[in-house]
Amino acid sequence: MPEPLLSRLDPEGVATLTLNRPRRHNALDPELVAALSHRLADYARDPAVRLLRLHASGPSFCSGADLADMQSLVEQGEAANLADAERLGELLHALASFPRPTLARVEGPAYGGGIGLLACCDLVLAGEGVEFAFSEVRLGLVAALIAPYVVAAIGAHQARGLMLSGEPFSARRAWQLGLVTEPLAPARLAQRERQLTTRLLAGEPSAQRLTKQLLADLAGPDPGLRRRGARLSARQRAGESARRRLRAFLEGHRPGHGHGE
Numbered sequence: 001m002p003e004p005l006l007s008r009l010d011p012e013g014v015a016t017l018t019l020n021r022p023r024r025h026n027a028l029d030p031e032l033v034a035a036l037s038h039r040l041a042d043y044a045r046d047p048a049v050r051l052l053r054l055h056a057s058g059p060s061f062c063s064g065a066d067l068a069d070m071q072s073l074v075e076q077g078e079a080a081n082l083a084d085a086e087r088l089g090e091l092l093h094a095l096a097s098f099p100r101p102t103l104a105r106v107e108g109p110a111y112g113g114g115i116g117l118l119a120c121c122d123l124v125l126a127g128e129g130v131e132f133a134f135s136e137v138r139l140g141l142v143a144a145l146i147a148p149y150v151v152a153a154i155g156a157h158q159a160r161g162l163m164l165s166g167e168p169f170s171a172r173r174a175w176q177l178g179l180v181t182e183p184l185a186p187a188r189l190a191q192r193e194r195q196l197t198t199r200l201l202a203g204e205p206s207a208q209r210l211t212k213q214l215l216a217d218l219a220g221p222d223p224g225l226r227r228r229g230a231r232l233s234a235r236q237r238a239g240e241s242a243r244r245r246l247r248a249f250l251e252g253h254r255p256g257h258g259h260g261e
Contacts, residue, residue, distance in 0.1 A: 005035035006057070013050030014197060015043045022058020027066035028113050030084065033091050040094045051200050053193070054104040054121060061130070064112025067139070070237065071246050081234035088113065089145050089226045096120035096149055097216060099209050101200045105193050106130050106171075107186060116146030118179060119153040122212070125193055126171040127186040132179070133168040139249055140242035144229035152219055154178050 006018040017039060019026035026032070043049045056062060065088075095102065095117060104118050106126040111133050118124045134150075136143045143150070143163050151159045154177040162169065171183040184192055200208075236242055 003035075004029075004032040005039060007039050009043075009046075009049065012201060013048050014053060014201070015046075015049045015051065016053045016055060019054075019056040019062055022056075022060070024066060025060035025063035025109075026056050026058065026114070027063045027069075028088065029066035029069045030087065033087055037087070037091045037094055040091070040098060044094070044099055049100055050205060051100055051197060052098055052102045053197070054102065054117065056106075056108065058108070060108040061106045061110040062114025062117060063109070064114050064116075064135070067246055067250060071250060078234050078237075081237045082230060085145060085230040085233040085237070086227075089230045092116055092120055092145060092149060093226060099212065100205070101203070101208055101212070103193065103196060103200065105189055106180075107189060109133075111135055112143065113146060115179070116143075116149055119146065119149040123181045123196060124179065125189055125196070126174065126180045126183050127189055128171050128183050129186070130171040130174075130183075131168050132171070132174050133166060134163045135166045137164060138166045138245070140236070140239070140245035142232055142236045144232040144236075145226075147229065148222070148225045150179075 002020055004019075004021050006020045007015065008018075009015045017036065019032065021027060021029075021032060040052075043052060101123070102121040103123045104121040104125070106118065106124060107130070108127075109131045110118060112135055115132055115134065134143055147159065147163070150163075154162075158177050161167075169177075171180055174180040175183045182192065
């Protein structure tokens, strides 16, 4: 099996993390969540890191939680689901509070928890044809873990409509909402990423770190929301409605296509 996460640090201090589960649509299973958390912690402590870039292998950016894995978890009760939800919550917090600039490049669909990763990044470049959706409610789940970061990015009113309906939306709509920094033709993504990388590396590191901390203090989610979100997510996952909908989804679709959390 290939490594679920690829990482590289270049001589300029640009760290690149690449989600590497293309056959599973880069769904966030426990192994990938653990790998991301571990690498983010390492890079946060490394003074050589100036910028973090988030990429994905294959046609999808991230389909959210791995529903095949989640189906086994929901049978284990609320305690097991709470531990799993807390691990994802800590990952989102680590990305949102990363002490250097973060830049995501999105070339394929992002659903559920995949959108949560993007909402935690400072800058997001997306291909014009990319589709987004909060599909949790259709599966009997609640987007409790990503909601604080999504609301901080696009506002409560817009989040209500998208999270309650699960309706797909385009990269241009994501840009209008504030989730995406720029929607671009796919052929221009890499070039624009290089331009932004150069501009971000021109900033003074301590000024960037303090600016991120200031902005987090002004608008960051309440830390208590992580704990409440994990409990709410675990309780809903372990309920009969989520079990029934997850089972139906997996019986009618290819396992691993997440759309969760």
